[in-house]
Amino acid sequence: MTDGVLTPEQILGAAEDVLRRYGPAKATVVDVARALGVSHGSVYRHFPSKAALREAVTERWLDQAHASLVAAVEAEGPAVPRLGTWFAVLFAAKRAKALKDPELFATYMVLVHESSGVIERHIQGLVGQIERILRDGIARGEVSVEDPPVTARAVFDAMNRFHDPAYAGEWARPGIEEAFDAVWALIERGITRRRR
Amino acid sequence: MTDGVLTPEQILGAAEDVLRRYGPAKATVVDVARALGVSHGSVYRHFPSKAALREAVTERWLDQAHASLVAAVEAEGPAVPRLGTWFAVLFAAKRAKALKDPELFATYMVLVHESSGVIERHIQGLVGQIERILRDGIARGEVSVEDPPVTARAVFDAMNRFHDPAYAGEWARPGIEEAFDAVWALIERGITRRRR
Incomplete structure (x- = not known):
């Protein structure tokens, strides 16, 4: 493979393969470069350090379910069932990851503990999506909550x-x-606006 | 110490000390007997195996907050705030354990993973207390839930x-x-009966 066509996405894919094969304790940037047939300098051009590469791999993995979640956020129709669908999609995505490829899942658990900044940003992104659905529900007169960001985090918790x-x-x-x-x-009942 | 006055409670207290001192990987029944100045046979008379002793220590530790929780279950007055107090007491007890004696807490985390039967029974006991408060709330006309045992577990979750x-x-x-x-x-709103 020539350096000219090497994309960050290709590097991240190769890094995930290497992590799956060698485990998080042994995988190196040199292994990733070798898997791609390039020098390790080519990898460092995109990711300045091993830590940066591992964080980017972790972030990509965490964000994989995002596309289908965004679809639930942006769907038409009543907000409360949409939020229920959002959680069902999130649960399905997490379960699929944990049950279909448990070794890779265990690897990612190690990476996630390494980079608490990545997981914090990920959670904030998810809670932000819940908040958008709650605010939409308030606008539609379907949801009643006092403080949308606080309730969004409470629902997530x-x-x-x-x-x-x-x-x-x-x-x-x-x-x-x-x-x-x-x-x-329980949550559905806790956020739904009561008609008088 | 003479064998005649050795109570299970004394053995459990000594076993906790030994676990704190040597850690769960190294602590033995002989260490516990030595700490009490008795033969290991005297310990085995009360607990037939090392596993049984460890389970009993774990159960005692898990149940330590029970007395104050039972007080919340049996208190007078409206059920929903009583359930809120119950969770506040549970949280305070767990936090105190985790933050005041983190080494012992880590030890117990190991023990808890060893004996999933103990933790299951413990959780069932707690969920049973929530269910009692919910049923009392239904009887008082303050709570509305469809299936008290299912909702009790949902509230716990x-x-x-x-x-x-x-x-x-x-x-x-x-x-x-x-x-x-x-x-x-959120939960309060989810379980409270709506007046028409």
């Missing part, structure tokens, strides 16, 4: 069991769908 | 950030009290 990787061990257990529905029903 | 040790790292951060209040406000 309340659904922790269905998106926080700390609970990944429970995501294949029978009854987890019903547990999701029960917590969501 | 929704408050995970404020009792699950997986989040212990966040419990000393500024803003955690406000986060508690925000999630609780």
Whole structure:
């Protein structure tokens, strides 16, 4: 492969392969360069350090479900069911990652703990999407909450069991769908505007 | 110390000291017996195996906050604020454990992962207390929920950030009290009966 066509996306893809193969403790920038058939200098031209490359890989992995989540944010129709769909999409994406490729998932858990800044930004992005749906619901007269950013974070926290990787061990257990529905029903009732 | 007066409670106290001193990987029944000045046979008379002793220590530690929680369950007055107090007491107890004696806390995290049966029983006990408060609230006309045991578990899940040790790292951060209040406000609204 010639250097001229090397894109950040190609480097990130190769880095993920290398991480999957060697594990987070052993994977190096030289391994990534070798996998791409380029010098490690070519990799450093895009990512100034090993830490920067690992952060970028982590961020890309965390953001993979974003496209389908944004679709739920921007969909037409009542806000409260849209927020329910948003959480169902988030849960499905996280479960698929944890259950279909558990080794890569474990690798990413290590990376996520390395770069708390990345995870903070990721969470802020997700909470921002919840806030947009809540504000839309307020505008439509369907939602009543006092402080949209605070409630957005509270809703995110309340659904922790269905998106926080700390609970990944429970995501294949029978009854987890019903547990999701029960917590969501509680939140749904907590944010819906009461008609007088 | 003579064997005649050795109580299970004394053994559990000594076992906790030994665990704190040697860590969960190294602590043995012989260490516990030595700390009490008795033979290891005397310990085995009360706890048939090292695993049984460790489980009993873990259970005692998990149940330490129970007395104050039961007080909240059995208190007089409106059910919804009582449930809020119950969660505040639970959070305070967990935080105190995690922040005041972090080494012992880490030790117990290891023990808890060893004995999933103990943690399951502990959670069932807590969810049962929530259910009692919800049922009392229904009887008093203050609470409206469709399925009390299912909602009790959902409420417990929704408050995970404020009792699950997986989040212990966040419990000393500024803003955690406000986060508690925000999630609780959501649940409060989700369970309170709407007057027509």
